[in-house]
Amino acid sequence: MFIDCKSIAKSIDEETIALTRLTKPKLVSLAVNPDEGTISYLKSQQKKAKSLNVEHEIFVLDNVEILSEKLLEFSKDETVHGIFVAHPLPKGADELQVASLIDPEKDVEGRNPVNLGRLMYGEEGFAPCTAAAIVEILTRTTQLMGKNVVIVGRSNTVGLPLSVMLLRRDRSATVTVCHTKTQNLEEKTLQADIVVVAVGHAGFLKPEMVRENALVIDVGINVVGDRVVGDVDPEVEKKCSLTPVPGGVGVVTTAILMNRVARIASRGGKV
Template identity: 40%
Template sequence: MGQIIKGKPVADAISEALTKEVNDLKVKGITPKLTLVRVGANGSDLAYEKGALKKCEKIGIEAVVKELPADISQDKFIEELKKINADKTVNAIMVFRPFPKQLDESVIKYIIAPEKDVDCFSPVNVAKLMEKDMTGFAPCTPSAVIEILKHYKVPMKGKNAVIVGRSMVVGKPACMLLLNENATVTVCHSKTTDMPKVCSQADILVVGIGKAKMIDSKYVKDGAVVIDVGINVDESGKLCGDVDTEDCESKASMITPVPKGVGSVTSSILAQHIVKACKLQNNL
């Protein structure tokens, strides 16, 4: 039976280190500050927001929510975002996506200040991720994947890593982060031929495809480490991942659960990025 590797110990270790860093900043008269920008009141946004605010409060980061009406025009949204960009007291901005249809992400992503963009919305931070420029910010969820692997001492150097999914939210940035750890990376997607065969050669299998329990044991190599990034609701109304955990447990050496896996680390990564942004802006 594979070891179920939970996110909480990882999140706790990150939070503990950050609390000390924030205390040290406060001694210098600096308090890191996040503004969460939310359009409307989408349920998943509200759930993430609640967790992020709680995490920030625990660590000592100031966090505020800028709630904008669901029917806000693009010009008005950009005006509000520019105000937050210009606010010297704000170190970090996270904008909830996807947007309602009247807002064009391909325009707005060029407006957010890259140095405050702690979830890799700006193309500047995407480029920094590609170049391994450590002044940039990778998206929080794939960063959480790497932190889990490091915390549980999973070797990445020279290992075969397979990612299922090629989104800009998880798949593509996870690919770059694993390459930065010197893994050999393959990305699978809906057009991949014989996906079970490709996945079953992975030492590390990262799944973020958005299909409940799609990955079963035939996709998993004996002894592989399986990281499930998916969040779905199954037929009985329970949260589940993209991996059929029970079926894969017997083959995997380690496997993350859903819930209580990758998702529980993301708000700690967000906090880590806020502190990093604050330090960079204060030349620390």
């Protein structure tokens, strides 16, 4: 069974639209030497922003020095409520240094270390958007208390922050984080009530790796030929509840991003 993520996104969008009736939120998106895929992503972001009455401006920049200047500028600019930086940054760029330049109260993607650290205090207003989207999908779909969750992938945008968020007392899942060095991965995923896959390999999670009726969250976005596919073999859907790709975690992530921009604008800087 596929989980209906579009209706989750829709309900978030409705709140966003209600907020943007009262205020003029603005998001800026910055990219350094973006490839075609990134530009196409930013354009779809812009379309989404427009549909929600969020003002949106894209800045295509030549190098990380200019990016750094722009981040400081927009952090101070009171007409800008949210700042988004396209990733990956050019090779050799210091991700931590760049993320630290974004005003934490405009860091709608949740990359500034202060926002990652706040997660360990239970503060999730600026949690990484994808992790926040997964929490939103899970809490709307199931009870998390005491469930065994296996997360495959340990990035600082998904696996690491998500593990901290699922351990928060009001959720209290038991969380295992796996990755390329994990031994007997299948043994672990087979024990899980919930499996989250964020590895960037098309069809990575096979049906025989999950138990009947598990809940599976597919975070992958892989381009195979002219199709976009996830990290989970579509056959998994026959025995589990699965988020689709496209139209799954991604649409909820974008909805949350826009919702944050609107909230920041309407609350004068606080999510």
